[in-house]
Amino acid sequence: MIKRISIVGCGWLGLPLAQFLLAEGYRVLGSRRKLEELESLGHLGIEAYQLDLAPQLQSNNIAALLACDLLIINIPPGRKTNTADYHIAQITALLDAATEHGVKKILFISSTSVYGPQQGIVDEYTARHPTTSSGIALSHIEDKLFASRAYQASVLRFSGLLGGQRKPGRFLSGKTVSGAKSPVNVIHRQDCIALIGALIQRDIWGEQFNACSDLHPTKQEFYELAAEQLGLVTPTFTAGEVSNKRIDNHRIKAVLNYQFSYPDPMQWLIEHQQEAES
Template identity: 70%
Template sequence: MIKRISIVGCGWLGLPLAKSLIKDGYSVNGSKRELHELAKLQAQGIKAYQLELNPQVESNDIAGLLNCDLLIINIPPGRKTNTAEFHIAQINALLRAAEQQTVKKILFISSTSVYGSQQGVVDELSERLAETTSGRALKQIEDQIFSHSAFQATVLRFSGLVGGQRKPGRFLSGKTVSGPLSPINIIHRSDCIGLITQLIKRDQWGEDFNASASEHPSKQAFYQLAAEQLTLPPPHFVEGASSNKVISNQKIKTTLGYQFNYPDPMQWLQANIQEAE
């Protein structure tokens, strides 16, 4: 039974996730890169530890951080030129430390970018044809985690992230954008947290899940309304290469029995919900 959870990466997703898990009765460890940032975590009831992956593990107490029943790895690739190699080395160093501390269960937060630009309905049986540097790094890390005999692991791939300070009206404002009728694949932060929580409660390991809202409005309809709500210049849409890529969330709904808070991104926008950042 999972009682103690460690979250590596307490930022946009990790911090509100930690707060939510604590409310649900879990004991939560969390990491930040800088020592002076630990007080922010401690104020929320999180047992805070400094962790830097350079790519080797540098921490004020790695044994304390990894004293857990479940390790959630939530650190995306950086934007340096050596992103793929560096990020893979980072995660490998963390996995070695986790093995030394006898961590048994891992949840790795990945991205649907591992599928590249393939078209049509994309589900967990689709081939991962990553095209970007970060996508290729994530694909390799997924494979390494699943093949690691020391851990029971699950991979959760999120599509485009929105919520909090990630306001989609800012993403394309004033830009010239092609493919106005292309469907979008996004997920709200509250559903990211809900899905992780449901996965933990169901004790669902050895699986991979793709996570996106159920509805996929057109790029033009969504981003025009998003910009209008922030009183920003809307994108300028032109005809051009379109996509019909749709990330299916059917496995998550069937296996985890999860009901989305925001299944339709347009309804979320239209509700114009004021969110804490």
């Protein structure tokens, strides 16, 4: 039974996830890169530990952080160190420590970028052909996780992230972009957290899931409305190359019997984007 959960990466997703899990009755441990950032986690009831992957592991108490029933790894590839080798080295150092300290279950937060620019319907049976540095790194780490016999692992791949301070109206405002008719693949943070909770509750391991909202508006209609909702300058769209890549979410909905809180990104824009979110 899972009682103690460690979250490596208590940022935009990890922090509200930790609060959600605390409310569900789990004992939650979390990490931040700097010692001075730990106090804020402690005030929320999170047992906080310093951990930096630079890419070698540096921690004030890695044994305590990894004394858990489940380790959630939520560290996206960094922008300043945006090389596949660097991120692979970071997560490899963490996985080596997890093995050394006897962690038995790992949930890795990945991205649908592992599929690269493939076209059409993309589901869990679609071969991965990443082309970006981050996609290449994540794909390599996924393989490493599933190859290990030291622990059980599941991988959760999120599409473009929305919610909180991630307001899509700001992403392309005033810019000139192509692909007006390309479908948008996004997911709201609230659904990300609920899906993680459902996976933990059902104790599902050795699996990989894609997570994306039900509907896929076009890039033009989505980002024009997103900018308008915030009173920003709308993007200008050119007749460039159009993608028809659509991330399919049927498997995770079926396995978890889950219905998305935000199945329609356009409806979310209309109802929620102007709300003050943290």
